[in-house]
Amino acid sequence: MEDIPIAVLDGLLLMFTVKTFLFMMIGIVAGMFFGLVPGLSGLSGLGLLLPFAIGQPPEVAFPFLLGMFATTTQTDTIPAVLIGVPGTAAAQATVLDGYPMAKKGEAERALSASYLASILGSIVAAIIFIAFLPVLRPLIDEFAGPEFFMMAMLGLIMAGSLAGTSLLRGLTMAGFGLIISMVGFAPNTGFARFDFDWTYLIDGIPLVPVVLGMFAVPEVIDLLVSRSTIASQQSSSGGRMKGVADAFQNWWLIVKCGTIGTVCGMIPGLGGLVAEWLGYGHAVQSAKDSSQFGKGDVRGVIAPEAATAAQKPGGILPTVAFGIPGNGPMAIMLGVFLIVGLRPGPEMLRENLNITFLMVWVTVAANIIAAILAFGLQRWLVKICYIRATILAPIVLGFMIVGATLATRDFGDVLLFGIFGFLGYIFKHADWPRVPILIGMVLGNLAETYLFITVERYGIEWLWQRPIVLIIVIMIVLSFVVPAYRLYRRKQGEKILSGHTVKDDME
Amino acid sequence: MFRFLSGLGGILLAVSLLVSPAIAEVNFAGKTVRILINFGVGSSTDVMTRQFAPFVGQYLPGNPTVIVEAKPGGRGTLGTAYMYKNVKPDGMTLGGLTIIVARMATAKVPVDITKFVQVGARGGAAVVYVRKDSGIKTASDLKSVSQKVIMGATTPRSPSVMQIRLFLNAFGQDKHKLIAGYKGQLGMLKAVRSGEVQMAFMNNGQWMARRDGFTKEGLVHGIMESGQNDASGKVVGSGVKLPTVDATWRKLLPDTIGSDGYKAFSFIQQTRALNYLYVLPPKTPVDYAKAWDKAMASAIKDPGYLALLDKNSAPHPAWTNRDTTTKTLMQIAAKKNDPAITAMIKKISGKK
Numbered sequence: 001m002e003d004i005p006i007a008v009l010d011g012l013l014l015m016f017t018v019k020t021f022l023f024m025m026i027g028i029v030a031g032m033f034f035g036l037v038p039g040l041s042g043l044s045g046l047g048l049l050l051p052f053a054i055g056q057p058p059e060v061a062f063p064f065l066l067g068m069f070a071t072t073t074q075t076d077t078i079p080a081v082l083i084g085v086p087g088t089a090a091a092q093a094t095v096l097d098g099y100p101m102a103k104k105g106e107a108e109r110a111l112s113a114s115y116l117a118s119i120l121g122s123i124v125a126a127i128i129f130i131a132f133l134p135v136l137r138p139l140i141d142e143f144a145g146p147e148f149f150m151m152a153m154l155g156l157i158m159a160g161s162l163a164g165t166s167l168l169r170g171l172t173m174a175g176f177g178l179i180i181s182m183v184g185f186a187p188n189t190g191f192a193r194f195d196f197d198w199t200y201l202i203d204g205i206p207l208v209p210v211v212l213g214m215f216a217v218p219e220v221i222d223l224l225v226s227r228s229t230i231a232s233q234q235s236s237s238g239g240r241m242k243g244v245a246d247a248f249q250n251w252w253l254i255v256k257c258g259t260i261g262t263v264c265g266m267i268p269g270l271g272g273l274v275a276e277w278l279g280y281g282h283a284v285q286s287a288k289d290s291s292q293f294g295k296g297d298v299r300g301v302i303a304p305e306a307a308t309a310a311q312k313p314g315g316i317l318p319t320v321a322f323g324i325p326g327n328g329p330m331a332i333m334l335g336v337f338l339i340v341g342l343r344p345g346p347e348m349l350r351e352n353l354n355i356t357f358l359m360v361w362v363t364v365a366a367n368i369i370a371a372i373l374a375f376g377l378q379r380w381l382v383k384i385c386y387i388r389a390t391i392l393a394p395i396v397l398g399f400m401i402v403g404a405t406l407a408t409r410d411f412g413d414v415l416l417f418g419i420f421g422f423l424g425y426i427f428k429h430a431d432w433p434r435v436p437i438l439i440g441m442v443l444g445n446l447a448e449t450y451l452f453i454t455v456e457r458y459g460i461e462w463l464w465q466r467p468i469v470l471i472i473v474i475m476i477v478l479s480f481v482v483p484a485y486r487l488y489r490r491k492q493g494e495k496i497l498s499g500h501t502v503k504d505d506m507e
Numbered sequence: 508m509f510r511f512l513s514g515l516g517g518i519l520l521a522v523s524l525l526v527s528p529a530i531a532e533v534n535f536a537g538k539t540v541r542i543l544i545n546f547g548v549g550s551s552t553d554v555m556t557r558q559f560a561p562f563v564g565q566y567l568p569g570n571p572t573v574i575v576e577a578k579p580g581g582r583g584t585l586g587t588a589y590m591y592k593n594v595k596p597d598g599m600t601l602g603g604l605t606i607i608v609a610r611m612a613t614a615k616v617p618v619d620i621t622k623f624v625q626v627g628a629r630g631g632a633a634v635v636y637v638r639k640d641s642g643i644k645t646a647s648d649l650k651s652v653s654q655k656v657i658m659g660a661t662t663p664r665s666p667s668v669m670q671i672r673l674f675l676n677a678f679g680q681d682k683h684k685l686i687a688g689y690k691g692q693l694g695m696l697k698a699v700r701s702g703e704v705q706m707a708f709m710n711n712g713q714w715m716a717r718r719d720g721f722t723k724e725g726l727v728h729g730i731m732e733s734g735q736n737d738a739s740g741k742v743v744g745s746g747v748k749l750p751t752v753d754a755t756w757r758k759l760l761p762d763t764i765g766s767d768g769y770k771a772f773s774f775i776q777q778t779r780a781l782n783y784l785y786v787l788p789p790k791t792p793v794d795y796a797k798a799w800d801k802a803m804a805s806a807i808k809d810p811g812y813l814a815l816l817d818k819n820s821a822p823h824p825a826w827t828n829r830d831t832t833t834k835t836l837m838q839i840a841a842k843k844n845d846p847a848i849t850a851m852i853k854k855i856s857g858k859k
Contacts, residue, residue, distance in 0.1 A: 047548040051574065054557055144701035185582070188688035189857055190664030199588065199617060202581040268697055323717055324697045331693070332549030338716055338819060339557055408580075449688050456686050457657065457703060 003353060008130055011357030014059050015365060020358075023060050027067025028366050032373065034068065035075035038085050038212055038403045042072040046332045058340045058355050063362045065336060069329050070122070070363040071370035073272070073308045077114040078374070081107055081301070082384045083396055085215045091308075092273070092435050093159075093280040095215065097293060097300025104296050105239075107382040112243025113298050114305040115371035117254055120247065121306030122367040124258025125265070125313035126360050133317075133349070136266060140318055143267050146462040149450035150472040151267070152443040155274040157476055158281035159439035167480075170436050173427075177440015178447070180205050187445060188452040200412035204445070209404035209416040211438060216400040217421025218428040223389040223396075240378070246298045253283060253299060254306040261307035265314020268324045272308045273442050279307025285482050291490075313363045320348040320356045533598065533798040536569030543594065544603045545586025547579035551692075551710055552605040552783070562812045566802035582662075583607055584616055591618040596788040598795030601626060603785055609666035609778040612839055613852050621840050623786035626799045628827040628835075629807070630735035631782025632745035633667055634714040635752065636727045641705035646731040646755040649678065656683045659695040659704035663687040664856045666775050667708065670733070672855055673772040674752055677763045699727060708733075711745050715820045731755050736780040738831050746822030771851035774842055780827060780835055800829040 014020060027049070034045035045068050053061040073091070080091040081098035094114065101110040160174035161167050183194045184204030195201040247254065257279035264275035283303030284293050293300050318324045323344035325331040337344045348356055384392065404417040427434050454462055462469060542560055546552040556575050564573040578586035583606055590602035602623070610616050637643045642652050649656065658675065660668040668687060675683045686704060689695045695707035709717075711732060721727050734742045734751035742753040750758075753776060756769065763769055785803060787796050804826045806812060813823055827835070842848065 047577065050548055051557075141701050144698065144703040185662070187662065187690075190662035190687075191857075199581060199585060202585065268693075322696070322700060323720075324693050324700070334693075335549040335554040335557075338554045344717070344720075449690070453686055453688050453698075453703075 004130065004133065007353035008357050010354035011359075012361050014354060014358045015063060015361050017059070020059050020063050023056070024063035024067040024362055024366065025369070027064040027069075028071050028369050028373075031068035031071030031366070032075045032370055035072035036078055038079050038216070038400060041076075041208075042069040042329045043332070044406065045069065045072060046329050050332065050336070053336060054339055056340070058342055058352075059358060061336055061340050062333070062355065062359050065333065066359055066362045067366045069333075070309075070312050070366035073305075073312070074115060074118050074367060074370040075374055077111060077118075077301075077305060078378075078381055081110045081114070082382065083216070084219045085396075085400065086211060091276075091304075092211075092438055093276045093304035094301055096280070096435065097295070097297050100294070100296035101298065101301070102382075102385050105385075106296065106298075107385050108239030108378060109243040109246065110298065110301050111378050111382070112240045112375065113246045114243075114301050115374055116244050116247035117250075117257075117302040117305040118309035119364075119367050119371050120251070120254045121258040121261060121309035122313055122364045124255055124306070125262040125310035126364050128259060128262045129313055129317065129360050130357075136317060137321060140266055140268075140322070142468060145450045145454040145457060146466050147468045147472070148267075149447060149454050150469050150476075151274060152447035152450065154472050154476055154479075155277050155443050156436070156439060156447065157479055158277045160436045161281075161479055169432050173433055174436035174440040177437040177442075178444040179440075180210075180437070181441045181444025182448070187449040198412070200408070200410050205416065205441070206408060206413065207438070207441060208406070209413045210420045210441065212400045212404045213417040213420035214424035214427070214434050214437065216396060217417075218425040220393045220397045220400075221425055222428075223393045227389050229386050229388060229392075240375070243298070247302055250299055250302050253286070253303055256286075257282060257303045257306040258310040261310030262314035264307070265311035266317050268318045268322075272311045273439060275307040275311040276304035277439060279303040281479060285479065309367055313360050316356070316359050316363070320344055320359070533794050534569045535567050535571035535599075537571070538569065538599065539572045539574055540564075540567065540599050540601070541574045541576050542601045542603050543576050543578055543586065543590055544605065545578060545583040545590075545607065546605055548577045550577075550579070551713060552603065553577055555712065555783075556603055558815055559806065559812060562806040562809045563802050565809070566805040568798055582665075583610060587620065588617045590786065590788060591620075591623065594788045596624075596791035598787060598791055598798070601785055601787060601799055603783060605783050606631070606666065608781040608784055608836065608839060609775060612775060612778050612843055613666050613669060613856065614664060620784070620786070621836055622789045624789065624791045624793065624796045625829050625833045625836065626785040626787060626796050627803055627829050628781040628785060628832045629783040629824050630745065630780050630827070632711040632733045632735050632747070632779060633708045634711055634729045634732045634747055634749060635671070635706065635708045636699070636714070636721075636729045637706045638699060638702070638727055639725060643706070643730060646750055646752075647759060649683065649730075649755075650759045655681075656706055657704045658683065658685045658706040659689050659698040660685050660687040660707070661689055661691060661695065666778065667733070669852065669855050670752070670772055670775045671708065673768045673775075673851070674756055676855075677756060677760050677766070677768055711747050712819070712821045714747060715822060718820065733776070733779060735782070736777055738827065740777065742776060767847045767851045770845075771848050771855065774839075774845075774848050775852075777835070777839055777842075781832060781839075784832070784836075796829060804828060 015024065030049060031045060034041060046065055049065060049068055053064050056064065076086060076091040077094050077098065080086045080094045081102050084095055084099035086092045086095055098110045101107065156174045160170035181204065183201055185192050185202065192202055260278045260282060261275040264278065280300060280303050283299045284290050287299060315330045319330045319334055323334060325334050334344055342348065342352060342355070401414065401417060405413040424434055542556055544552050544556050553575065560573040560575050564571055578589050580586065583604065587604050587607050590604065594600045607616060607620055611620055641656060642654065643649060643656060658671065660671065662668065672685050675685055689698055692709040692713060696709065698704045699707050714729065729747065729749050731752050732745060732747050732749045734744050734753060737743050742751050744751060757764060785799065787799065807824055807826045816823060
């Protein structure tokens, strides 16, 4: 560990060797594409690029794949903001405020703020990685079944309570997502459930057609009905620089959300979705005035983007240090270790520390380079918001159907796309939040798996005997109490202004 | 008349031989062939196949390029069904089906895998490891240790988990505990690291790649391995230099040899010889199977491939040829109908 400064520098220098840099750039451009097209993701991108990495030395293979993986969360914001459809699952929270901003003609501002938040978030992660590397391992080892279960609960409750106007509706929808997640193999018994003997459902309902159906179909129908454009107002001038300024003004929020994202990345199994929701939740709860969240508050874009960008360098640590991948794409990366002849585990932090830091640097550099490229492209991209509905809607719908079928290439994808498109339209117009369904689907499996493991292993004592569990319980309680208290204060304030108090009402 | 008929028969035979694909010349020159695997990108199967694939091409007639395609899902069954139903029987796609024989032996699979055109197989083994602070130094301590050892496992319906549960149950129902549900071997490793469980298993290739790191860290050590069956059916070690579970059972619990539990254990053990089953779609001309068999057998001994394995300290695998694979597979399919084994597997998997 005493060689950390040398390894940090060596990793940085390695990144600037010609072949490494060239492959990283190819990866970055590919990653921008995979993030931009809804239905594709970092995971599918890794699967497609992996054959090209094989045969390359580690200092080329990793920058190539990580360059791709790190940038998907930069460009997945573009469809999330411009057409209200998350480019990957990790941009769900961004839709909540990004899309309303686009409708107000502030798409450029939202995108610029998100790019810079991603850059700064990944830098925060790199600093934490370097500074705390020697002491992070005990923290990661502290996470076992009870902690995973509680983190899944926290993510669910955050999404349920923040993604709409009503807590009850949000939690109901999260519950609906949990039910959907139960289709397919039960993690603790191995028996398939609710699959109706249809092999398509044996692994559960795939997320991609659900996300695209639920978000794209309602927007396309509304666009066609309105016969107008996505943005109802003209693009505000200076939006790009305003977004940059927003990110700098909210630097402390980025540091905090970057830290949240890094920690979520380091805990194997949590992943970007929990990171972005904890980031978004923190932004709402820590804001003095949270009334504009969900209506186009730029902090609602900055916070989740900083958290998801930071989660990626964070995910490198358990992969290299323990050989336990922090998330799905890191599991593929772990395979690359073996293919290129590196051994994941503690020796990666001794003999190959420079490669470890090269990986961290690549995630930071990829974010910066992708942001610059996207920054240059966005002037043209935001014009999507001003294309007439009759032209844009069929194109978007076509893209979404293709995107939906990319996951399994099964007719079931089209069917699910239609079913969830219909449901999404109803939910949208009945003002039932759609995002908690998705997080319920994603975290349902984690929650179910670890609930069974936890109860079987610890009985019920884990509820009061484990410090991290207690901290999460407090966070969950606060996530209910703080918004309720704020609402009470605001209503009381409004009543005082209108001439009578809550006490008067009671009397 | 007889002469006419025999002449006609001769002509028909000649025509049928001419059009029969069974005598098609196998030559992949200038072509790209693929190995279709039934687990996802990044899985152990994927890593192993991608390491191996370039060497196979060197030994196939015409030296084609070999690519790897993953068709994951349904714990290996979706890729298997795809191979059976959707892949053309033209010899261009080899199915690399991991753990599907064990699944056939212990549960339902959507297609009859005995109907594939068999190419051959590689064995697969797993290593059981424990935390050093568990008080278990060798496998023998599992019998003498006073406290309960908690073992982490994946799904209870996984053949490996069934096997290890049968072994632990032989010590008595409450002697040790098995908690299932962890996601893959790395999920189990995480649970061991956190101290949630004391014992788990991982495949021998992964174990060998990590063993030195584990030794330096001093957190866990291996106590036994599954081993795999050789052509005569005998359980032999896979090269990780640990006693096999079968040998441990025989040594520690000799009274239970002959029990239904041991019978079911041995039955599942037999499938390990065909852990990685290589097949061509039904109706593929047999010459293609022979060509693939020959190429795989040569590639597995290729000095370049062995050097790659040595770099990761991975054990050298053995190739089971087409004839032995077919014979073993048919034996397993027949034995599946043994009522005692069926009942025990049903019980151990929790099926009502």
